[in-house]
Amino acid sequence: MKHKYHFTYLNLHSMSKRLLLAVLGLSLAACQRADEENDIVPAAVATTFDQDFSLNYRQQATVSSASSQPELTVAVADLNYKFCPKNAYCFTADFVNPTLSVTDEQGQTQEVKLSMRRMTGNYPAWSDTASVRANGRRYMFYYIIYDVKAGCDNPEKKDISIALRVSRPNNK
Structure with missing residues (x-):
């Protein structure tokens, strides 16, 4: 039982990292689009x-x-x-x-x-x-x-x- 909880915690922790990376990637893409809009002369x-x-x-x-x-x-x-x-x-x-x-x-x-x-x-x-x-x-x-x-x-x-x-x- 103790082992099963440990794996669940690791899976949640791993999913949190993936979710954080996905959100970070999307925000960087949004910043890049905003910078491109500012590049218009x-x-x-x-x-x-x-x-x-x-x-x-x-x-x-x-x-x-x-x-x-x-x-x-x-x-x-x-x-x-x-x-x-x-x-x-x-x-x-x-x-x-x-x-x-x-x-x-x-x-x-x-x-x-x-x-x-x-x-x-x-x-x-x-x-x-x-x-x-x-x-x-x-x-x-x-x-x-x-x-x-x-x-x-x-x-x-x-x-x-x-x-x-x-x-x-x-x-x-």
């Missing part, structure tokens, strides 16, 4: 100077004057962000700080880090600008605002878009 957009445009994480835009070839390619290389959970009180404001990858006509790439926090009061619509030298001239990048996909209480990078404007001042 949004289609590129084309815009002109002094025109507002929006980009999502890993999306790129070509920027040109109305009658020329693209002078710059701008891509959202990374997003550093924090959002206060719904119905919670947080000591810091929500923010999205994008890192842009800017490539000029010669293929030279540089990174530009921008920062923005939602502000109240008498602040301008944009709170961050950056000057970039490319193609032998200066370009101004204006970070207008960020937006989060509706209904996302816990957004991921793919749920965030940023609005930008690139200008080409007359002086070089």
Whole structure:
């Protein structure tokens, strides 16, 4: 009798291990599918100077004057962000700080880090600008605002878009 109980315990223990391995395998497959969904890169957009445009994480835009070839390619290389959970009180404001990858006509790439926090009061619509030298001239990048996909209480990078404007001042 003692022996029979011992075998039953071992069989249950062995079945528990198999069940655990099966569940672990399924969860890894689900994670891989989620990662594949996050690997989808949004289609590129084309815009002109002094025109507002929006980009999502890993999306790129070509920027040109109305009658020329693209002078710059701008891509959202990374997003550093924090959002206060719904119905919670947080000591810091929500923010999205994008890192842009800017490539000029010669293929030279540089990174530009921008920062923005939602502000109240008498602040301008944009709170961050950056000057970039490319193609032998200066370009101004204006970070207008960020937006989060509706209904996302816990957004991921793919749920965030940023609005930008690139200008080409007359002086070089």
